[in-house]
Amino acid sequence: MKPNSVAIVGASETTELGKVPTMSQVQLHADAALNAIADAGLELGDIDGIATGGHNAVEIAHYLGIVPEWLDGTSVGGCSFMLLVRHAAAAINEGLCTTVLITHGESGRSGLGRHGSSIFPSLFQQQFERPYGVTRPPTMFTIPVLRYMKQYALTEETLAMVAVVQREWAGLNPRASFRDPITVDDVLNSRMICYPFRLLMCCLVTDGGGALVLTRSDRARDLRRPPVYIRGTGESGETPLISQMDDFTSSAAFRVAGARAFSSAGICHDDVDHLMIYDAFAHLPIYGLEDLGFVGRGEAGPFIAEGHTRPGGSLPLNTNGGGLSYMHSGMYGMYALQEGVRQMRGEAPAQVEDAEISVVHGVGGMFGASGTIVMTNVA
Amino acid sequence: MPQGERELPRPTPETSHFWEGTRCGELRLQRCDACGTVYFPPRHFCPKCGSTHVSVFRASGRATLHSYVISHLPAPGFEPPYAIAVALLEEGPKMMCNIFDCEQTPEALVLDMPLEVCFETINDEITLPQFRPAREA
Numbered sequence: 001m002k003p004n005s006v007a008i009v010g011a012s013e014t015t016e017l018g019k020v021p022t023m024s025q026v027q028l029h030a031d032a033a034l035n036a037i038a039d040a041g042l043e044l045g046d047i048d049g050i051a052t053g054g055h056n057a058v059e060i061a062h063y064l065g066i067v068p069e070w071l072d073g074t075s076v077g078g079c080s081f082m083l084l085v086r087h088a089a090a091a092i093n094e095g096l097c098t099t100v101l102i103t104h105g106e107s108g109r110s111g112l113g114r115h116g117s118s119i120f121p122s123l124f125q126q127q128f129e130r131p132y133g134v135t136r137p138p139t140m141f142t143i144p145v146l147r148y149m150k151q152y153a154l155t156e157e158t159l160a161m162v163a164v165v166q167r168e169w170a171g172l173n174p175r176a177s178f179r180d181p182i183t184v185d186d187v188l189n190s191r192m193i194c195y196p197f198r199l200l201m202c203c204l205v206t207d208g209g210g211a212l213v214l215t216r217s218d219r220a221r222d223l224r225r226p227p228v229y230i231r232g233t234g235e236s237g238e239t240p241l242i243s244q245m246d247d248f249t250s251s252a253a254f255r256v257a258g259a260r261a262f263s264s265a266g267i268c269h270d271d272v273d274h275l276m277i278y279d280a281f282a283h284l285p286i287y288g289l290e291d292l293g294f295v296g297r298g299e300a301g302p303f304i305a306e307g308h309t310r311p312g313g314s315l316p317l318n319t320n321g322g323g324l325s326y327m328h329s330g331m332y333g334m335y336a337l338q339e340g341v342r343q344m345r346g347e348a349p350a351q352v353e354d355a356e357i358s359v360v361h362g363v364g365g366m367f368g369a370s371g372t373i374v375m376t377n378v379a
Numbered sequence: 380m381p382q383g384e385r386e387l388p389r390p391t392p393e394t395s396h397f398w399e400g401t402r403c404g405e406l407r408l409q410r411c412d413a414c415g416t417v418y419f420p421p422r423h424f425c426p427k428c429g430s431t432h433v434s435v436f437r438a439s440g441r442a443t444l445h446s447y448v449i450s451h452l453p454a455p456g457f458e459p460p461y462a463i464a465v466a467l468l469e470e471g472p473k474m475m476c477n478i479f480d481c482e483q484t485p486e487a488l489v490l491d492m493p494l495e496v497c498f499e500t501i502n503d504e505i506t507l508p509q510f511r512p513a514r515e516a
Contacts, residue, residue, distance in 0.1 A: 124420045127388035129475045131507055133457040139450045143465060147446040150490050195449035195460070195485060243465045243475040244420070248446050 003265060004379060006089040007220035007227035010040025010213030011341040013334075014105070017327045018177055020207040024113030026063050028105030028209035029055065033064060036211035037101065041224030047213070049097035051088055052104065053080025054331050060103055070097035076237060077364025078278060078331040081212075082257075082371025085337065086233035088214050098215060105209030106329035112207075122240035129241055137280060138194045138202055141366045144248035145196065145283050151249050152298030154286070156196055160187035161305040162282040163200045163324050168310050170321025172350035177204050178325045201282035203328035210334035212341070217379065228344040231357070232265025232374035234258060242366040251363070253370035254291035258361060261372035262293075265357075269294050273355035274343045275315055276336040278362045279322040285309070288361050289317075292372070316352045319343065333362040337373065344377040385456025387505050394421045396435050401506040406438040406496045408470055419472035440496035442466035442510055445473060449483055466494050466510045479511040 012035035014020065014028050023031065029052065037044060049070035050061040057073035070091050074083050081104055088100040107114050134140045148154060164184055170176035182200060190199040220227035236256035239245060246252055262268070269292075277288035289300035294315065303309070309317035320326040320339040327335060340360040342348035358375045390398040397420075400407035410417045411425035412432040424431045447464035450457075462483045466474050479497055481487050493513035500506045 123391065126386070127390070127394055128420050130386040131388055132463055132475050132477055133385075133450065133454045133461060134463055134475075135450075135452060135454045139448065139452060139454070139463055142448045143463065144446055146448070146490060192451050192460075194451060197448070241420075241475075243473055248465075 002093060003231045004229040004376070005217055006092050006214055007217045007229045008212050008341055008375070009215055009220045009223045009225060009227055010036040010042065010211075011228075011338055012036040012039045012211060013338055014209040017175060017208040018206050019109055020107070021110045021112070023107070023207070025055065025105050025107040026059060026113060028107060028207065029060050029103040029211070030063055030105070032105060032209035032211035033101055033103045036213050039225060040213040042099065042213060046099050047101045049088065049091060049100035051084040051100060051102045053084060054104070054106065068097070070100070076369035078280065078333045079362030079364040079369055079371040080331060081333040081337055082360065082362040082373050083235045083369075085212065085214065085230060085373050086235055086371065089230045089233065092214060092216055098219070100214045101211060102214070103209070103211045104331060104334035106331055107207050108205050108329035109207045124241055129243060137366065138197060140242045141281050142194050142197045142283070143242050144245060144367070147248035148283065148286075149196070152301070154298075154301045156188060157184050158301040158305045159196070159201060159282050159286075160184045161301075162279070162285055163187050165304055165307070165310045166279065166318050166322045166324045169319050169350055170325035172311065173321050173326060174349060176321040176326045177206060178321070197281060200324070203280045203323035203332070204325070206327045206329050208327055208329045208335070210338045212337065226345055226377060227379070228341050229376050229379060230373065231376045232261045232263070232267065234260030234264065234372040235370065236260075237364070237369040238367065240365055240368050245367050249297070251287055251291050251367045251370065253367065254288060254361070254363070257370040257372040258292040261359070261374050265374035267357060267374060271357050272315070272359050274319065274340070274352045274358040275317045276319075276340055276358070276360040277317060278332055278336055279318055279324050280328065280332065280363065282324065284363060285317060292359070292361060311350060319348060319350045319352065333364075333371070336360050336362060340373070340375050344375050346377075383455055387501060388507075393423050397421050398505065400437070401498055401508050404498055406440050406508050407435050408438045408468070408472060409433050409435055417470045417472060419474060438496075439469050441469040441513065442474075442494040442496070444478070444488065444490055444492045444494055446490065447478070447488055449485070449488075462488055464488070464510070474508065476508065476510045479509050481512050
């Protein structure tokens with residue numbers, strides 16, 4: 001990966017987010033795609049590369065009337081879009097295509113035109129986990145947390161603070177699903193979903209989509225919007241089985257993807273102005289802050305509780321409100337990337353002043369895979 | 380919303396020895412003859428060194444409670460709230476399980492408490508390994 005050689009030149013979410021009973025899943029892809037292409041000042045005919053996760057990339061190409069020269073359908077969960085940005089940058093650098101469209105659409109709430117229930121099937125999960133009553137993500141993603149809580153004396157109150165702080169950011173964002181302030185007591189009194197996780201520690205389930213357009217940086221400078229450069233990238237995967245995660249207090253996939261993104265970007269932690277960490281559940285920003293190396297082991301809970309990641313803090317984190325309060329269709333990674341782009345363009349609802357470097361970190365499956373993108377508005 | 384029957388394992392060639400073991404009341408693991416690594420889930424080679432010289436052996440059945448959640452969500456074949464746990468086996472590997480013969484509460488389910496394997500017979504083909512609090516030795 002050559003830093004800053006490829007840029008995001010178009011970015012948009014679907015026209016509507018939340019409850020969109022008027023659109024099927026592929027329609028959400030297309031709505032976001034058309035918005036992003038228009039944002040770039042391009043036309044459908046300019047797109048020669050198509051990438052998507054969680055949906056057949058050929059169906060997206062066909063639906064949009066594009067016969068592409070490059071396709072990528074990497075589907076490793078919600079961080080697929082971080083991996084697709086990385087793969088697209090490599091493909092553009094290699095000359096396999098010139099202009100890539102990455103789409104996401106998910107009818108997570110309304111379930112219109114969704115694929116089957118398991119889009120990331122695993123042989124071993126079928127035999128060695130599903131018989132024990134794991135069903136939806138709250139019954140799996142949460143399993144390592146009691147081990148972390150014991151090892152680092154993380155309290156339920158501190159875990160609840162993650163949701164409280166993110167709601168503060170959501171309050172600044174008119175498009176966020178939930179904007180009313182909440183307290184630690186609100187979180188701890190909300191309905192028990194999967195001990196120790198209560199409702200307000202779990203992400204939303206919504207409809208929506210998003211799309212990105214990428215091209216070479218030298219071409220990007222002639223386009224409509226200020227380029228957001230891809231400065232560094234990383235990806236990894238550990239296991240499709242939460243029970244087989246090597247260390248229940250730390251994700252190997254996070255560590256590998258994050259370290260590679262930072263080294264390829266040539267940045268250190270102090271350079272980071274804005275951070276997104278995919279938050280399907282309240283513990284993810286805690287694991288992410290530690291595995292990316294922003295704080296030491298066991299320090300992330302207190303770091304968040306002390307206010308360092310809240311509006312006005314030293315490390316603005318999940319500034320759209322996150323999957324906990326903004327939106328979460330199922331594969332949230334695209335929305336984290338969109339917020340990174342908005343921050344780098346200087347047009348986010350909760351804009352971080354003078355932000356030049358944004359790190360967007362995603363998870364796929366239940367700590368299964370990971371992708372990290374370092375963006376910048378400085379060529 | 381989960382519907383229908385509880386999902387049961389569909390054994391495959393590399394896991395058949397495991398499910399044969401549980402049918403006769405044995406928890407079977409694999410050990411690499413080359414590097415000594417004990418591993419799970421079953422494979423025909425060692426995921427540490429790649430050797431195909433591996434042996435099946437009977438595990439002690441002793442474990443500790445490594446982590447868990449107590450699910451309040453509906454699931455076919457389960458009555459919420461129920462614990463979904465991960466046992467850390469004495470031999471090293473981790474294994475998902477439910478906890479039998481124990482209140483499904485945070486007070487009763489204490490991390491690192493000793494567990495022992497037990498078996499839940501589902502039908503003629505499938506017996507699941509499960510764990511319960513270890514009885515006094």
